[in-house]
Amino acid sequence: MGVEVARADNEFEDTWPPPGARPEPSSLKRRLYVIILLLSSCSSLVALPTNFLAGAAHPVTTAVLWFVVVYGLVASWAIRWRKLPFRVVEESIWMAAAGMLVVVFVFGLYFAEATMQARLATVGSYLWFPVIYVVIFLTHGTRAALGRALFLYCLVVLVSIPRILGAVLDGVWDTLDEVLLVQLYFSSALLISALYFFGRLSDQARDNAIAAERMNHLAHTDALTGLKNRRSAERVLEKEMEYARRYDTPLAVIVFDVDDFKKVNDDYGHDVGDAILVNVARTVESGLRESDSLARWGGEEFVVVAPQTSQREAQVLAERVMESVRSVSFNGTGGISASFGVSFFRPEDSATTLVKRADVALYNAKRRGKNRVEVETP
Numbered sequence: 001m002g003v004e005v006a007r008a009d010n011e012f013e014d015t016w017p018p019p020g021a022r023p024e025p026s027s028l029k030r031r032l033y034v035i036i037l038l039l040s041s042c043s044s045l046v047a048l049p050t051n052f053l054a055g056a057a058h059p060v061t062t063a064v065l066w067f068v069v070v071y072g073l074v075a076s077w078a079i080r081w082r083k084l085p086f087r088v089v090e091e092s093i094w095m096a097a098a099g100m101l102v103v104v105f106v107f108g109l110y111f112a113e114a115t116m117q118a119r120l121a122t123v124g125s126y127l128w129f130p131v132i133y134v135v136i137f138l139t140h141g142t143r144a145a146l147g148r149a150l151f152l153y154c155l156v157v158l159v160s161i162p163r164i165l166g167a168v169l170d171g172v173w174d175t176l177d178e179v180l181l182v183q184l185y186f187s188s189a190l191l192i193s194a195l196y197f198f199g200r201l202s203d204q205a206r207d208n209a210i211a212a213e214r215m216n217h218l219a220h221t222d223a224l225t226g227l228k229n230r231r232s233a234e235r236v237l238e239k240e241m242e243y244a245r246r247y248d249t250p251l252a253v254i255v256f257d258v259d260d261f262k263k264v265n266d267d268y269g270h271d272v273g274d275a276i277l278v279n280v281a282r283t284v285e286s287g288l289r290e291s292d293s294l295a296r297w298g299g300e301e302f303v304v305v306a307p308q309t310s311q312r313e314a315q316v317l318a319e320r321v322m323e324s325v326r327s328v329s330f331n332g333t334g335g336i337s338a339s340f341g342v343s344f345f346r347p348e349d350s351a352t353t354l355v356k357r358a359d360v361a362l363y364n365a366k367r368r369g370k371n372r373v374e375v376e377t378p
Helices: 027-053 059-080 086-111 115-139 142-170 176-220 230-247 261-268 270-287 311-326 351-367
Strands: 251-258 293-298 301-307 338-344 373-375
Touching: 027 059, 027 086, 059 086, 059 115, 086 115, 086 142, 115 142, 115 176, 142 176, 176 230, 230 251, 230 293, 230 301, 230 351, 251 261, 251 270, 251 311, 251 351, 261 270, 270 293, 270 301, 270 311, 301 311, 311 338, 311 373, 338 351, 351 373
Parallel strands: 338 373
Antiparallel strands: 251 301, 251 338, 293 301
């Protein structure tokens, strides 16, 4: 295994969260979209005969309702069977809904042939515009949602302002439609402002949560190797000791130290030394059992917490790890080695005494020639 140049200590800062990452939508979100789209199609199918019976049917509103029916079925099919990128379908949903709503709104303001048609079109628009704004903020980031919501708001104002100006010029400002339009302007502006405000609060809460998780990660992770650090290892050890004490199960601790590491740093530089530690960490971690926990204890010293591991199993595990360390090479030269000390949990132990005995065994391995495993003396 060749040596890799170790990454800088701020690696985690550069990759948290992954730049430009967009998580894949959950299956629940997909199902919710399908349900909403199908309900929209069904409601439009119900509205078609209802409008006809009420005498409010018109080719424009009928075409819009049929469009909603067809679009809802096609979009739900595309989401369910993943025929298009989810973001494309999601973006088209608010655009289609907003577009159809503006068409109905304009129809009610200027082209309806009967009062009932105009009332149904405009009042329906007043009720559904807030829903569209909410959907936009729920399905987009706060800043992107603000831009889309303002675009729709400006479009509504532009298509309806001639109605306001006409009422002013004709001296009929006291009609209900114009009053409702002005209320729509102000209520929509207030709603968009509130949605943006709460969206920013949500973004800040999410950023704080990410920062807290990042700080927790940094507090319990060794920056160089990505392993647990000493503080985290002590917590794991305390937990496993409590379990072993309560259920009378064996627990082993293996401490190992890269041999002659100072000489490597002196001869080849600290970059090579760091790269060796990274490779040792990755090699050893890949060969451990799922229940074992590897941590960097400090410097070139590592610790393995091996729960429910007998003395014989611990020695075999340490020897296997020792062989894996030997496979780590650097600068095209021979491999490195490590010395190992193994200790076993006693009911009266603390984390300090348990690791201390493993350190004593490690010292004996160094004294007796290095590149070997020593087990604590009973």
